[in-house]
Amino acid sequence: MSADALAAASPAVALRAMRMDDLDAVMRIQREAYGDAYQESADVLGRKLSLAPEGCWFAERGGEGLGYVFAHPWSAGAPCLHAxxxxxxxxxxxxxLHDLAVSPRARGLGVGRGLFGKVRSWSERAGHQALALVALADAVAYWRGLGFAAEPLALPDGYGAGAVFMRYGPAWQG
Structure with missing residues (x-):
């Protein structure tokens, strides 16, 4: 079944604030999206959720988790991955924007763009000057398509070859 047919035959995707009890589904989606290469522990992700719940969102349809995003306030550079x-x-x-992942089952349904919209609105309301992320090598084009631009910055270990620091901003001017 195509993504369009699946979307027409299924209830709408709901984007809601993430809860701690979503972490099992987050771990499943993370594995589906990245394989074993970039698995972060539930403890690491749960800490981000506890520190900045307003920047963490979960996508679901019919009770099934389809995607998530973890974001938090930050000052300089990029935090270490897996720490x-x-x-x-x-x-x-x-x-x-620490991590945004969408299950392969939900690709093409606008889940990623919807989650990004939630984080963009949160960051704007928080008065941030911009929104930043580290794009893994295979995601640089995706983030460019959403308006992010690469910036030269040495990254902490763990992000992998080809990872790029990117900034969206001044995010709230257009």
Whole structure:
């Protein structure tokens, strides 16, 4: 069944604030989206959710998890991948989109764009100057298509060859 036919035959995708009890579904979606290459632990992701719940969203349809996004306030550069953040910076100047993943079953349904829209709105309301992320090599074109631009920045270990720091901003001017 094509994505269009699936969308027409199924209830709409709902985007809602993420809850701690979504973490099992998040771990499943993460594995479906990335394989074994970039698995972060439920503890690391749960800490991000506990520190910045307003930047974390979950996509579902008919009770089935289809995608998620973790974002949090940040100040400079990129946080380490697979490392637990103890505290957020007290005066964060931008939002950091840490991870957005969509199950292959939901690709083509607008889940990624919808989750990005939630994070963009959150970051704008928080008064951030911009939104930043590290795009893995195979996702750079996707993020460029949403308006992100690459910036030269040395990245912490763990992001892999071809990963690029990107910024969306000034995000709220157009």
């Amino acid at each position: 637990q953040i103890e505290n957020l910076p007290p005066r964060a100047d931008h939002g950091f």
